[in-house]
Amino acid sequence: MRGSSFFQVQVRFGTRIKIIAVLYRKKVGRCLYEIRAAGSTRRLYTDGVLHSQFNPRRLITGSVWDLLWLGLFFRPDPNPKRVLVLGLGAGTVVRQLQTLFPFVQITAVEIDPVHIELAGLHFGVDTDRVKIFQESAEEFIVGYRGLKFDLIIDDLFSGAAGIPHRAVKCSGPWLLRLEQCLMPEGLLSINFADFAELKESAVSKRLWNGGRFKNGFELRSPTTENVIAILMPESMHSVDLRRHLSETPVLSTALEKGQLRYQARRLRV
Numbered sequence: 414m415r416g417s418s419f420f421q422v423q424v425r426f427g428t429r430i431k432i433i434a435v436l437y438r439k440k441v442g443r444c445l446y447e448i449r450a451a452g453s454t455r456r457l458y459t460d461g462v463l464h465s466q467f468n469p470r471r472l473i474t475g476s477v478w479d480l481l482w483l484g485l486f487f488r489p490d491p492n493p494k495r496v497l498v499l500g501l502g503a504g505t506v507v508r509q510l511q512t513l514f515p516f517v518q519i520t521a522v523e524i525d526p527v528h529i530e531l532a533g534l535h536f537g538v539d540t541d542r543v544k545i546f547q548e549s550a551e552e553f554i555v556g557y558r559g560l561k562f563d564l565i566i567d568d569l570f571s572g573a574a575g576i577p578h579r580a581v582k583c584s585g586p587w588l589l590r591l592e593q594c595l596m597p598e599g600l601l602s603i604n605f606a607d608f609a610e611l612k613e614s615a616v617s618k619r620l621w622n623g624g625r626f627k628n629g630f631e632l633r634s635p636t637t638e639n640v641i642a643i644l645m646p647e648s649m650h651s652v653d654l655r656r657h658l659s660e661t662p663v664l665s666t667a668l669e670k671g672q673l674r675y676q677a678r679r680l681r682v
Contacts, residue, residue, distance in 0.1 A: 437531070437535065467536040472663065479634070482513070484602050500566075524548060565595060589619075619644075631680050631681070
């Protein structure tokens with residue numbers, strides 16, 4: 414079916430009932446896509462799992478998407494030239510990167526054609542400034558032979574009934590393939606649904622095996638259970654991140670207003 418037009422639904426939050434505007438609804442096979450609006454914020458749900466968020470008035474989401482690129486600011490004045498985003502969704506992170514770094518070259522991989530369509534139509538992504546590949550991330554990484562990246566964001570999620578989980582197991586071989594696509598000083602940012610997923614992954618083993626990565630942090634937002642693992646080739650401290658964010662005007666303002674909220678601590682092994 415084609416995407417349907419605006420209507421409203423009632424959603425129960427405990428004892429309260431809230432009216433949610435549904436701007437878009439489309440069913441493809443058994444998969445249901447919805448764009449729900451609350452004020453100026455739009456959110457994309459695929460089979461009940463939140464994949465993307467967009468507010469034209471605010472760069473910072475106050476949630477997990479901010480953490481996916483936050484690791485860049487462990488360094489002063491970051492200026493990534495090439496970024497790879499695995500799992501475009503409807504493009505929340507791509508839009509943020511395009512705003513923060515106007516000249517960055519972004520490559521995004523997304524297996525779902527509906528997500529790609531919605532990114533440009535409803536979520537503020539400048540599709541002329543991002544190269545999008547519709548294929549599985551695994552196929553893309555195995556076949557990639559191009560220029561290496563300064564940052565790789567692994568945001569590969571699936572799920573149903575509102576319960577998200579990683580779409581690609583974060584194994585040793587997977588991490589090695591991602592490393593091979595990074596510049597020597599490149600950063601790796603990986604999204605996990607919760608700490609249990611991170612603990613079950615190969616991140617700790619890869620971090621401490623004496624290879625490329627010498628340092629790692631876990632980033633969390635108070636609004637979600639997600640944990641973002643940031644792996645980097647040099648030693649850094651959480652105070653470095655705070656200082657560099659405070660020295661960046663748009664992010665300093667978001668910190669002062671309580672919009673950019675995060676917790677950072679060294680990865681536990």
